Amino acid sequence: MNTYSDDSFTLHTDLYQINMAETYWRDHVHEHRAVFEVYFRKLPFGNGYGVFAGLERILQYIQQFRFSDSDLAFLKEELGYDPEFINYLRTVSFTGNITSMVEGELVFANEPILRIEAPLIEAQLIETAVLNIVNYHTLIATKASRIKQVVGTDVVMEFGTRRAQELDAAIWGTRAAYIGGFEATSNVRAAKLFGIPVAGTHAHSMVQTYRDDYTAFKKYASVHKECVFLVDTYDTLKSGVPAAIKVAQELGDAIHFKGIRLDSGDLAYLSKAARKMLDDAGFHHTKIIASNDLDEYTIHHLKSQGARIDTWGIGTKVITAFDQPALGAVYKLVSIEENGKMTDTIKISGNPEKVSTPGLKHVYRIINMVNKKSEGDYIALDEERPEKEERLKMFHPTHTYISKFVTNFEAKKLQVDVVKNGTVVYQLPSLLSSQRYAKDNLDLLWDEYKRTMNPEEYPVDLSQKCWNNKMACITEVQEKVQKTIEKMT
Numbered sequence: 001m002n003t004y005s006d007d008s009f010t011l012h013t014d015l016y017q018i019n020m021a022e023t024y025w026r027d028h029v030h031e032h033r034a035v036f037e038v039y040f041r042k043l044p045f046g047n048g049y050g051v052f053a054g055l056e057r058i059l060q061y062i063q064q065f066r067f068s069d070s071d072l073a074f075l076k077e078e079l080g081y082d083p084e085f086i087n088y089l090r091t092v093s094f095t096g097n098i099t100s101m102v103e104g105e106l107v108f109a110n111e112p113i114l115r116i117e118a119p120l121i122e123a124q125l126i127e128t129a130v131l132n133i134v135n136y137h138t139l140i141a142t143k144a145s146r147i148k149q150v151v152g153t154d155v156v157m158e159f160g161t162r163r164a165q166e167l168d169a170a171i172w173g174t175r176a177a178y179i180g181g182f183e184a185t186s187n188v189r190a191a192k193l194f195g196i197p198v199a200g201t202h203a204h205s206m207v208q209t210y211r212d213d214y215t216a217f218k219k220y221a222s223v224h225k226e227c228v229f230l231v232d233t234y235d236t237l238k239s240g241v242p243a244a245i246k247v248a249q250e251l252g253d254a255i256h257f258k259g260i261r262l263d264s265g266d267l268a269y270l271s272k273a274a275r276k277m278l279d280d281a282g283f284h285h286t287k288i289i290a291s292n293d294l295d296e297y298t299i300h301h302l303k304s305q306g307a308r309i310d311t312w313g314i315g316t317k318v319i320t321a322f323d324q325p326a327l328g329a330v331y332k333l334v335s336i337e338e339n340g341k342m343t344d345t346i347k348i349s350g351n352p353e354k355v356s357t358p359g360l361k362h363v364y365r366i367i368n369m370v371n372k373k374s375e376g377d378y379i380a381l382d383e384e385r386p387e388k389e390e391r392l393k394m395f396h397p398t399h400t401y402i403s404k405f406v407t408n409f410e411a412k413k414l415q416v417d418v419v420k421n422g423t424v425v426y427q428l429p430s431l432l433s434s435q436r437y438a439k440d441n442l443d444l445l446w447d448e449y450k451r452t453m454n455p456e457e458y459p460v461d462l463s464q465k466c467w468n469n470k471m472a473c474i475t476e477v478q479e480k481v482q483k484t485i486e487k488m489t
């Protein structure tokens with residue numbers, strides 16, 4: 001691997017972005033204003049909502065967005081870009097505006113999570129990294145939230161670093177899982193960087209090292225006051241649990257016998273049997289921790305079997321978003337400067353749900369003031385003020401006959417300014433507040449949208465103006481394309 005003292009994330013992009021950038025620069029349109037939106041088209045895991053995460057990483061990236069000397073040298077010498085273009089790239093930084101939902105916000109398909117408004121070349125160059133960040137962080141926060149929904153008030157810890165897709169994924173994945181509702185992590189660096197509570201037990205290797213459960217637990221307890229013993233190395237009920245109890249009885253107040261961990265076998269049966277053994281020995285407050293390839297489905301089953309598990313340790317399935325490895329968020333151009341004025345743009349598709357929604361828009365969460373539940377999300381054009389309306393018509397953007405009128409509501413604007421003229425203007429809240437924010441927002445949703453299996457579809461509607469604008473753009477584009485086709489033939 002080549003190493004550079006000034007390596008940056010600016011080349012963390014697809015080659016086509018730089019080729020488009022060069023095209024725009026040569027054509028002198030690179031400084032035309034452009035507006036892009038980030039959204040995904042389908043909720044992951046069959047879930048009824050997503051949890052947005054990744055803003056901290058995006059803001060870090062935007063602040064550092066500049067081509068370093070070694071980046072420019074690589075583009076020039078290895079990839080053969082024109083020296084004049086390289087000289088121009090040397091001056092590029094991000095000078096635009098970004099509005100974004102805040103971390104922990106509940107997000108749904110087809111609504112803009114971020115809006116990037118900048119000179120075309122800048123907005124284009126940051127696309128790949130922005131999507132890279134949003135896609136991973138939001139996916140993991142959503143998976144974590146699903147798991148937390150099933151876990152309920154029990155504690156859930158993130159154990160996934162060893163199984164994650166490399167070092168960065170472990171660190172940022174842990175952070176996203178915390179926003180999604182996990183209470184702690186085993187990753188010490190994540191604790192150092194983000195202040196996430198860190199926790200842990202010990203591995204089978206320690207029991208193997210000392211050959212038997214009793215000796216291993218005793219050695220551990222002679223060094224650590226807080227003790228959670230892993231009891232399944234040889235025989236959970238005949239050796240592991242009895243050894244843990246014996247050590248705790250012998251050491252008494254010298255240690256805090258916090259828990260035992262089960263990591264194999266029938267976790268429902270073993271947890272019930274272990275609970276009885278602990279209770280019979282008077283250790284009513286000693287907790288049972290379970291791990292072993294757990295996810296929302298196994299946890300649901302274990303709970304339905306009456307498992308006596310207090311704390312869940314979850315690795316692989318959360319950190320790798322095991323059952324769905326990609327969110328599929330996209331970055332679409334919705335408006336571009338043309339002859340000195342902004343013109344809305346659209347991407348047409350044979351599939352009506354894939355047709356982009358043109359124009360500068362905001363997302364509002366429409367909260368019913370009587371029951372304090374959300375009626376759905378409402379996407380309106382910038383010039384609209386739904387918060388001032390008495391009565392709002394909400395209708396499905398493709399099946400328009402599905403509609404309702406809402407009165408007595410609060411229209412909560414979901415995006416905030418995070419970057420203005422290239423400067424970060426948003427103060428990130430503590431990670432704990434982002435986690436609480438997600439939790440409080442979940443209280444706004446009816447349970448029908450939150451169940452982990454076959455949830456109801458949460459409404460994400462367009463305002464009448466926004467819908468009309470979209471239809472007008474479709475007609476306009478179709479006519480233009482038809483004319484071009486006729487000219488070519």
Ligand SMILES: Nc1ncnc2c1ncn2[C@@H]1O[C@H](COP(=O)(O)OP(=O)(O)OP(=O)(O)O)[C@@H](O)[C@H]1O
Pocket residue numbers: 263264265266267268269291292293294298301302305
């Ligand atoms: N009572 C249960 N109901 C449903 N799933 C369970 C139950 N007990 C354990 N599981 C899950 O079943 C899977 C069993 O995994 P596996 O077949 O690897 O067995 P194991 O007990 O872990 O064996 P090993 O000793 O090789 O680690 C795990 O995902 C575990 O979480």
Ligand SMILES: O=P(O)(O)OC[C@H]1O[C@H](OP(=O)(O)OP(=O)(O)O)[C@H](O)[C@@H]1O
Pocket residue numbers: 159160162163202203204205263291292293294313314315316317
């Ligand atoms: O099952 P996950 O959800 O991915 O959680 C992480 C797993 O990592 C450890 O196992 P590992 O076999 O790596 O090490 P160990 O010898 O300490 O059990 C731990 O015991 C968990 O089973």
Ligand SMILES: O=C(O)c1cccnc1
Pocket residue numbers: 159160186199200201202261291313315
């Ligand atoms: O602390 C633990 O028990 C732990 C940490 C990482 C992975 N598995 C378990």
